[in-house]
């Protein structure tokens with residue numbers, strides 16, 4: 040079993056030390072008042088906030104909220120800074136940095152529930168749970184987390200209602216027993232399916248607009264051993280292959296498709312890896328195939344300059360891990376290298392300028408194959424700079440107000456490289472709008488967390504309750520204490 044130290048070391052090795060001291064993300068400006076902040080992945084949300092406060096407990100948090108309210112200032116709230124549409128920052132707002140709200144407050148070993156500070160991030164939560172249960176015969180672990188990055192806060196996970204590579208899970212709302220919210224009056228409210236239900240439904244997936252989540256009570260799952268089963272396969276029929284795997288009892292899985300725009304394999308071939316439970320006595324060897332930080336950087340480099348080789352090396356590596364055994368919680372951790380574009384810059388110079396922007400399109404599962412074929416033709420025609428992407432499954436969320444998982448969708452994630460000049464950004468935004476249009480033609484939707492480039496029409500088609508969401512925001516927060524540039528964008532879109 041990995042120790043807490045080893046787990047955190049792994050996360051830190053992945054270049055994520057910054058998250059242990061997240062204020063390092065902020066660069067003081069020459070101006071006397073204000074601090075510049077930005078998101079981690081796209082670095083396209085550089086925003087000046089009036090100041091940053093990092094409360095360490097619920098009382099301190101409540102005091103910050105009350106002070107801002109009394110001074111008639113607005114507040115924005117950040118966790119791990121991975122949202123990419125300006126949801127965590129508001130120009131000239133007062134920024135609450137939730138990284139001070141850490142730790143396990145209570146653990147119920149009978150029910151498998153844990154109450155934690157909402158600023159806690161996944162590596163600490165997984166590590167602390169392990170530590171707490173050392174020697175316990177049947178320990179609990181997290182049910183699910185996002186893939187591709189780890190330094191994401193639990194509060195941020197609730198605010199976006201995130202999903203994992205679980206094959207038959209709903210978004211994270213399914214794992215939330217309750218949370219504590221500091222609302223727009225500065226009061227502490229307990230929100231659950233029984234108490235303050237409307238706020239429970241609005242806050243999960245509500246992007247910080249209804250208050251600050253102070254603590255979260257998460258449902259856990261028994262930790263179990265799982266075996267990875269890998270094949271490199273054609274995308275045709277992949278939706279039914281996922282269904283088969285689910286029927287066979289597999290718990291997690293995804294399909295990582297080829298991004299080589301020059302090749303027949305583009306969006307047609309991919310690495311299909313799924314995970315099934317195995318006998319608890321199966322050993323989890325210490326030395327299994329794994330990619331080092333340098334291997335990841337090389338793959339990222341190839342992803343930018345030679346996608347055929349990137350797919351070749353990645354699929355060879357993955358096939359080599361077929362049959363490896365992991366734990367259901369720690370296998371969800373990944374390697375994310377903060378500022379990897381900086382490192383790429385040293386390796387490949389100008390080609391690395393810019394960063395990746397992500398979009399996720401969700402379509403009915405039976406529309407997956409035709410949707411991908413259309414996207415393939417579109418990407419070839421428009422010479423789209425696709426770096427990597429995956430396909431996953433989601434079950435329907437029938438609880439949250441602004442639910443994105445309105446159906447049991449197939450979720451297709453696209454990471455596009457974009458330079459940061461105005462023309463390139465326009466082009467990337469255009470690519471995203473065409474993708475949304477194609478998904479929408481099948482009755483699908485897109486995920487709000489990654490950008491705010493959809494048109495008003497697209498937003499309304501995919502989130503018909505959005506205008507009502509904005510009205511409810513004003514009901515619960517008439518002074519508009521909680522604001523972000525993301526919120527202001529949509530408020531303007533629907534004003535008048």
Ligand SMILES: Cc1cc2nc3c(=O)[nH]c(=O)nc-3n(C[C@H](O)[C@H](O)[C@H](O)COP(=O)(O)OP(=O)(O)OC[C@H]3O[C@@H](n4cnc5c(N)ncnc54)[C@H](O)[C@@H]3O)c2cc1C
Pocket residue numbers: 080115116117118119120121122123126127128137157158184185186187188190191192193194195196198199200201202203245246247248250251252253375488523
């Ligand atoms: C590389 C990468 C991989 C990703 N993979 C996935 C994935 O697999 N699945 C998925 O669903 N998403 C994924 N995401 C998106 C990510 O999970 C969401 O953007 C998530 O909200 C980020 O959490 P964070 O802690 O970084 O929050 P931030 O980016 O800091 O904030 C995001 C939102 O949460 C709000 N917020 C944060 N903390 C609180 C709080 N305590 N109370 C109230 N509001 C709060 C903020 O105000 C903001 O609206 C990925 C993003 C990146 C960049």
